[in-house]
Amino acid sequence: MRRILTLTWRYLAFHRFKTLILLAALTITMFLPLAAHIMITYYERDLVARAETTPLVLGAKGNRYDLILKSLYFTAEDPESVTMAQVNTIRNYAMATPVPLHVSFTARGKPVVGTTLDYFEFRDLDVASGTLPMILGDAVVGSLAADELGLKPGDKILTDQTSLYNIAAVYPLKLNITGILAETGTPDDRVLFVDIKTAWIIEGIGHGHQDLVTTDDEAVVLERREGAVIANAAIINYTQISEKNIDSFHFHGDQSEFPITSVIIIPDDKKSGILLRGRYDLSPTEQILVPTRIINELMGIVFQIKKFFDATFALVCVAAALFITLIVLLSLRLRKREMETMLRIGCSRMTIFRIHATELLIVLAASLVTAILLAVLLLMYAPDIASVI
Amino acid sequence: MKKTVQVQNICFRYPHRGFELRIRDLCVDKQEQVAIIGSSGCGKTTLAYLIAGIYVPESGRIIVNDESISDKNDQERRDFRISNIGFIFQEFELIEYLNLEENILLPYFVNKSLTLTREAKEFALELAAAAGLAGKHRRKPGELSQGEKQRLAICRALVTRPAILMADEPTGNLDPETTQSVMQLMKEQARERNTTFIMITHEQGLLKDFDRVIDLTESADKN
Numbered sequence: 001m002r003r004i005l006t007l008t009w010r011y012l013a014f015h016r017f018k019t020l021i022l023l024a025a026l027t028i029t030m031f032l033p034l035a036a037h038i039m040i041t042y043y044e045r046d047l048v049a050r051a052e053t054t055p056l057v058l059g060a061k062g063n064r065y066d067l068i069l070k071s072l073y074f075t076a077e078d079p080e081s082v083t084m085a086q087v088n089t090i091r092n093y094a095m096a097t098p099v100p101l102h103v104s105f106t107a108r109g110k111p112v113v114g115t116t117l118d119y120f121e122f123r124d125l126d127v128a129s130g131t132l133p134m135i136l137g138d139a140v141v142g143s144l145a146a147d148e149l150g151l152k153p154g155d156k157i158l159t160d161q162t163s164l165y166n167i168a169a170v171y172p173l174k175l176n177i178t179g180i181l182a183e184t185g186t187p188d189d190r191v192l193f194v195d196i197k198t199a200w201i202i203e204g205i206g207h208g209h210q211d212l213v214t215t216d217d218e219a220v221v222l223e224r225r226e227g228a229v230i231a232n233a234a235i236i237n238y239t240q241i242s243e244k245n246i247d248s249f250h251f252h253g254d255q256s257e258f259p260i261t262s263v264i265i266i267p268d269d270k271k272s273g274i275l276l277r278g279r280y281d282l283s284p285t286e287q288i289l290v291p292t293r294i295i296n297e298l299m300g301i302v303f304q305i306k307k308f309f310d311a312t313f314a315l316v317c318v319a320a321a322l323f324i325t326l327i328v329l330l331s332l333r334l335r336k337r338e339m340e341t342m343l344r345i346g347c348s349r350m351t352i353f354r355i356h357a358t359e360l361l362i363v364l365a366a367s368l369v370t371a372i373l374l375a376v377l378l379l380m381y382a383p384d385i386a387s388v389i
Numbered sequence: 390m391k392k393t394v395q396v397q398n399i400c401f402r403y404p405h406r407g408f409e410l411r412i413r414d415l416c417v418d419k420q421e422q423v424a425i426i427g428s429s430g431c432g433k434t435t436l437a438y439l440i441a442g443i444y445v446p447e448s449g450r451i452i453v454n455d456e457s458i459s460d461k462n463d464q465e466r467r468d469f470r471i472s473n474i475g476f477i478f479q480e481f482e483l484i485e486y487l488n489l490e491e492n493i494l495l496p497y498f499v500n501k502s503l504t505l506t507r508e509a510k511e512f513a514l515e516l517a518a519a520a521g522l523a524g525k526h527r528r529k530p531g532e533l534s535q536g537e538k539q540r541l542a543i544c545r546a547l548v549t550r551p552a553i554l555m556a557d558e559p560t561g562n563l564d565p566e567t568t569q570s571v572m573q574l575m576k577e578q579a580r581e582r583n584t585t586f587i588m589i590t591h592e593q594g595l596l597k598d599f600d601r602v603i604d605l606t607e608s609a610d611k612n
Contacts, residue, residue, distance in 0.1 A: 015486070348500075351499055
């Protein structure tokens with residue numbers, strides 16, 4: 001066997017590029033189904049874990065997947081908004097703690113989540129450095145987002161312009177970073193949190209500008225009436241909230257009518273949760289969803305797709321096997337004279353078969369080991385890869 | 390004189406090719422240096438393969454070194470061939486991925502009846518040195534000249550200390566100068582090692598130094 005291994009090794013080493021190409025082709029063929037399985041299992045675990053820690057989500061009737069994905073993972077399309085009145089309604093039922101979420105904006109590509117301090121308590125989020133948002137304009141950043149954006153307490157970050165072509169759109173708001181959250185391994189690591197009112201200011205519902213009553217700059221005043229001053233477009237709107245101008249920030253209208261994306265509902269007990277769901281069963285405009293059910297539904301779809309991919313992979317494996325057979329046959333043809341020489345010298349056909357079989361087995365084994373090593377690496381780095389994807 | 394090869398009333402036919410080789414009586418003495426000539430397609434290579442036991446005659450007997458190889462089975466013939474007959478081919482037939490030393494030792498790699506010992510390795514290097522290939526034992530065939538390749542093939546044929554050195558048109562691909570040196574090497578080595586040397590050739594100029602020339606066109610009855 002040692003002599004056969006020597007011959008085999010010499011052949012593979014001499015044709016190293018051919019061997020490497022074959023090894024790469026086989027490795028990819030073996031690794032792809034493994035990788036798909038690992039990533040889907042990781043996603044499933046990740047999605048389900050988040051859903052299991054979120055009892056109920058209230059939002060506008062419509063796409064339930066968007067609502068859950070937006071409320072739990074801060075991704076997906078913006079669902080229809082509900083109003084802050086829903087938070088008050090839930091609170092008034094005295095059966096649960098409502099936590100509002102407003103997830104419509106981004107800062108340098110990272111979602112900006114408007115919420116209340118209840119959210120941090122509910123998700124058990126601690127600050128690794130700095131403090132939680134204390135006043136309007138403050139933001140606390142998830143650990144991964146802070147790493148990626150290079151942010152630390154005391155830094156500033158501008159929210160992203162919602163539409164480049166809308167000249168009447170609200171100016172981006174410069175947020176003051178007050179803290180960085182400790183890593184949790186959840187979607188909370190990848191976002192910025194602000195107070196719900198700051199989120200409304202980003203949306204333009206609340207704003208701050210120079211004081212029209214006391215201003216000497218008549219160029220910004222369009223008309224003064226009794227008890228009212230009407231400003232023109234030249235008025236300076238503040239794009240950053242500071243100690244000097246914070247008092248000028250105000251909201252027009254009833255806050256209970258202000259939009260929010262959804263409400264996380266933390267029922268006092270199981271019965272309260274059931275009762276609350278019952279109360280919204282017939283609502284024409286709102287719905288209460290159980291995240292685990294929606295995620296399981298979603299995973300059902302994912303697994304259907306996975307089955308399709310598995311079937312595709314099976315066909316790819318068959319195609320790869322055929323290609324390898326072809327390569328082996330062509331290789332045998334190219335090496336016909338070499339085999340004939342060995343036969344004439346005194347080698348048996350069985351020995352020649354063993355030489356070729358050993359070559360193939362070595363390449364297959366090396367591919368399998370490489371595929372397993374890659375799979376182990378993928379397992380180790382699945383969270384990072386998932387966050388990039 | 391003791392006979393190394395005795396071919397007695399053999400008949401050989403290639404399936405589906407309509408070629409038939411019949412030889413009534415052909416002998417080669419021990420340590421004799423014999424050239425087999427004949428017109429193209431007369432069966433020279435076929436005879437070499439029959440003597441080596443690669444082909445088996447339909448009838449008749451071939452006795453090599455007092456053993457009837459016609460009566461042996463495949464495995465026995467292979468084992469007999471690898472230790473008794475050293476083959477040199479026209480196209481060298483070296484293994485491109487093995488170095489010079491490994492090419493010489495190839496018979497030891499492909500047949501488990503031979504044991505690869507330190508002595509065998511030393512003998513391989515001794516043969517290489519005698520063939521003017523000293524210091525090149527790590528080179529691959531692709532790094533050798535045509536003449537060096539054929540010298541390497543001669544070393545491979547001699548490494549098992551065979552009773553017969555069988556060369557099938559070994560100089561067919563060589564220039565006249567290299568042909569002379571290769572011929573000299575084969576004959577010297579065969580003589581030094583008391584080996585019977587049978588060479589198939591169609592080059593008339595090479596025949597003068599052989600003990601005997603067998604014209605297969607005359608010796609064989611063939612269709």
